[in-house]
Amino acid sequence: MLEIKNLHARIVDDGTEIIRGLDLTVKAGEVAAIMGPNGSGKSTLSYILAGREDYEVTEGDILYNGQSILEMDPAERAAAGIFLAFQYPMEIPGVATMEFLKVAMNEQRKARGEEPLKVPEFLKRVKEAAASLSMDINMLKRPLNVGFSGGEKKRAEILQMKLLEPKLCVLDETDSGLDIDALKIVADGVNALRSPDRAIVVITHYQRLLEHIVPDSVHVLYKGQVIKSGDKSLALDLETNGYAGVIGEAA
Amino acid sequence: MNMHAQPQRTLAETALIDAFGERLSLLPGDGAVMVKRDDAIEAIKHGLPTRRVESWHYTDLRRLLTSVPAFEAEVAAKALDPVLDGSAVLPVLNGASSAKLPDVEGVTVQRLSEKLTDGSVAPGLDPYGADDAIGALNTAFVADGYFVDIADGTQLEKPIELQNLQSGGQAHVRLLTRVGAGAKAIIVERQAGEGGDALISSVSQLVLDEGAEVTWLIVQEQPDTATHLAQFKAHIGKDAKLTLFVMNAGGRLVRQEVVVRTTGEGADFKLRGINLLAGDTHTDTTMVLDHTVPHTTSTEVMRNVVTGKARGVFQGRINVHQYAQKTNAKMACNTLLLSDDGEFSTKPELEIFADDVVCGHGATVTEIDHDHLFYLMARGIDEKTARGLLVKAFVAEVIEELDDEALVDALEARLDGWFSTHG
Numbered sequence: 233m234l235e236i237k238n239l240h241a242r243i244v245d246d247g248t249e250i251i252r253g254l255d256l257t258v259k260a261g262e263v264a265a266i267m268g269p270n271g272s273g274k275s276t277l278s279y280i281l282a283g284r285e286d287y288e289v290t291e292g293d294i295l296y297n298g299q300s301i302l303e304m305d306p307a308e309r310a311a312a313g314i315f316l317a318f319q320y321p322m323e324i325p326g327v328a329t330m331e332f333l334k335v336a337m338n339e340q341r342k343a344r345g346e347e348p349l350k351v352p353e354f355l356k357r358v359k360e361a362a363a364s365l366s367m368d369i370n371m372l373k374r375p376l377n378v379g380f381s382g383g384e385k386k387r388a389e390i391l392q393m394k395l396l397e398p399k400l401c402v403l404d405e406t407d408s409g410l411d412i413d414a415l416k417i418v419a420d421g422v423n424a425l426r427s428p429d430r431a432i433v434v435i436t437h438y439q440r441l442l443e444h445i446v447p448d449s450v451h452v453l454y455k456g457q458v459i460k461s462g463d464k465s466l467a468l469d470l471e472t473n474g475y476a477g478v479i480g481e482a483a
Numbered sequence: 484m485n486m487h488a489q490p491q492r493t494l495a496e497t498a499l500i501d502a503f504g505e506r507l508s509l510l511p512g513d514g515a516v517m518v519k520r521d522d523a524i525e526a527i528k529h530g531l532p533t534r535r536v537e538s539w540h541y542t543d544l545r546r547l548l549t550s551v552p553a554f555e556a557e558v559a560a561k562a563l564d565p566v567l568d569g570s571a572v573l574p575v576l577n578g579a580s581s582a583k584l585p586d587v588e589g590v591t592v593q594r595l596s597e598k599l600t601d602g603s604v605a606p607g608l609d610p611y612g613a614d615d616a617i618g619a620l621n622t623a624f625v626a627d628g629y630f631v632d633i634a635d636g637t638q639l640e641k642p643i644e645l646q647n648l649q650s651g652g653q654a655h656v657r658l659l660t661r662v663g664a665g666a667k668a669i670i671v672e673r674q675a676g677e678g679g680d681a682l683i684s685s686v687s688q689l690v691l692d693e694g695a696e697v698t699w700l701i702v703q704e705q706p707d708t709a710t711h712l713a714q715f716k717a718h719i720g721k722d723a724k725l726t727l728f729v730m731n732a733g734g735r736l737v738r739q740e741v742v743v744r745t746t747g748e749g750a751d752f753k754l755r756g757i758n759l760l761a762g763d764t765h766t767d768t769t770m771v772l773d774h775t776v777p778h779t780t781s782t783e784v785m786r787n788v789v790t791g792k793a794r795g796v797f798q799g800r801i802n803v804h805q806y807a808q809k810t811n812a813k814m815a816c817n818t819l820l821l822s823d824d825g826e827f828s829t830k831p832e833l834e835i836f837a838d839d840v841v842c843g844h845g846a847t848v849t850e851i852d853h854d855h856l857f858y859l860m861a862r863g864i865d866e867k868t869a870r871g872l873l874v875k876a877f878v879a880e881v882i883e884e885l886d887d888e889a890l891v892d893a894l895e896a897r898l899d900g901w902f903s904t905h906g
């Protein structure tokens with residue numbers, strides 16, 4: 233489903249190269265965890281997948297279902313089924329959360345040639361999704377993410393993911409800022425989305441989240457490259473021995 | 484003796500002076516009114532204000548008013564459905580009031596032409612200063628409008644909508660309103676037209692007696708063939724509250740003046756305004772607010788969206804008089820500049836003669852936040868729609884402050900209308 237080939241990318245503003253020859257393949261139905269120390273390029277990778285303009289791909293390619301997505305803008309990628317759950321979701325005053333959800337769902341439907349959702353059906357879906365994440369529906373009457381706690385923002389991201397039903401989900405440090413109860417709720421939300429036709433990329437610092445979202449593959453990112461791949465035991469190994477050993481092996 | 488040579492008159496100045504000579508016999512008014520008209524046209528004979536006049540610095544009326552249309556419109560204007568459902572509508576169509584008016588309990592309405600004829604409104608026709616070109620133009624030519632009196636203690640259940648509608652030509656209209664002690668009302672001042680070269684002057688005068696509470700909405704949606712010169716003047720009495728909402732969403736050359744005095748202790752004034760500016764247009768909102776007595780409060784918030792080659796102006800002047808201790812006044816003007824060719828000029832001024840007051844002002848000019856845009860697009864919202872959402876959010880924040888669902892919904896619908904044609 234996702235094939236990243238020899239990807240090189242830099243920050244547009246100052247030309248700093250962050251991704252330096254990254255290869256990664258994630259198949260449909262697979263949950264892939266990407267781990268790595270601070271500054272290894274994890275968040276950058278997630279932004280590049282979503283199409284953020286602050287980064288420029290200088291070499292290599294990203295294929296999604298066999299097609300390059302490099303020329304697609306963020307909205308086109310989202311409509312094609314790529315979803316990024318942000319590490320730091322943006323607060324947007326003046327945009328009501330409900331209105332935002334309705335526009336997002338219907339814009340994606342429009343891009344796929346589907347009819348817009350009728351209001352009762354839309355409300356029903358939002359209520360169900362919110363209940364499954366133990367979210368208070370009144371929160372959604374507020375402006376988008378404004379005044380939400382860190383945990384509430386993360387839940388709101390997963391709520392959006394449930395409603396938009398993407399095919400490739402990228403979760404950028406969704407565990408940061410969550411207490412253990414919230415972590416469990418969020419992880420259950422993600423696990424409920426596991427399906428044979430959907431790939432999930434979980435970016436995380438710690439093994440903790442992977443106890444709840446058990447990955448099929450684990451990849452260690454360091455200095456903009458995948459330096460080691462393995463199964464879930466690799467995550468446990470990293471938890472016990474730290475990144476130093478793996479980095480030493482690769483060097 | 485003024486020794487400098489009179490500059491040659493512009494086409495517009497000549498046209499106005501000639502039109503006065505031709506119209507004079509048709510204009511209603513007793514002797515007192517006619518004296519006021521003569522004084523007013525004298526002011527215009529001295530020339531329309533230029534950028535050298537401080538209060539007109541950003542709107543050089545002499546240069547910008549390039550032509551003056553003939554008086555008569557070629558087609559009749561038609562009354563519109565009100566902005567707020569169920570409003571009692573008082574229409575002024577091509578400058579003329581209607582003889583047939585809705586009956587609202589506690590409200591007395593008179594046609595202004597009658598009040599000009601009997602001279603009872605003559606004292607209120609003086610311009611408010613030497614640079615008051617709009618007041619002078621209006622006093623010279625005003626032919627009609629309404630006088631609305633809301634009796635003491637009246638709690639209006641339905642809003643009143645004053646409609647000033649043109650289909651071209653000239654119209655000079657005055658809308659006078661007294662809101663009695665303890666009365667409560669929502670009043671919409673609708674300024675719109677259907678196209679055709681137009682010159683409109685419109686002066687609204689509002690008096691709030693003790694404890695009155697009024698929300699006054701100016702909804703200006705003139706076509707881009709219209710020059711719209713408007714003035715809103717209010718006196719706010721003891722413990723009275725006025726919320727003035729101004730929406731400018733049209734017109735080729737627009738100046739909306741807001742001239743407010745707090746005249747009784749406990750008076751409160753709120754100005755909330757949005758300017759939606761597009762095309763090759765010029766829109767000026769100029770406020771002069773006088774805190775004349777102790778313990779009065781005011782806040783002013785303007786949000787402006789500038790697209791195309793539009794030029795916008797906000798001048799906000801707050802005068803705190805010597806005895807107006809404990810005045811609390813705050814003013815903010817925020818602009819979203821969406822085009823390299825657009826511009827917005829802001830001039831806040833505080834003149835404070837009292838020593839125990841809290842006054843402040845701030846102004847910002849920003850572009851769309853790229854992080855916000857990325858977030859919305861990452862959810863599949865295309866760039867145009869996402870930008871639209873963010874721009875709307877920027878101005879909608881001011882509307883939502885009105886805290887009245889019917890008002891908010893109606894104004895947001897006007898907003899959506901503007902974005903659907905200018906987005």
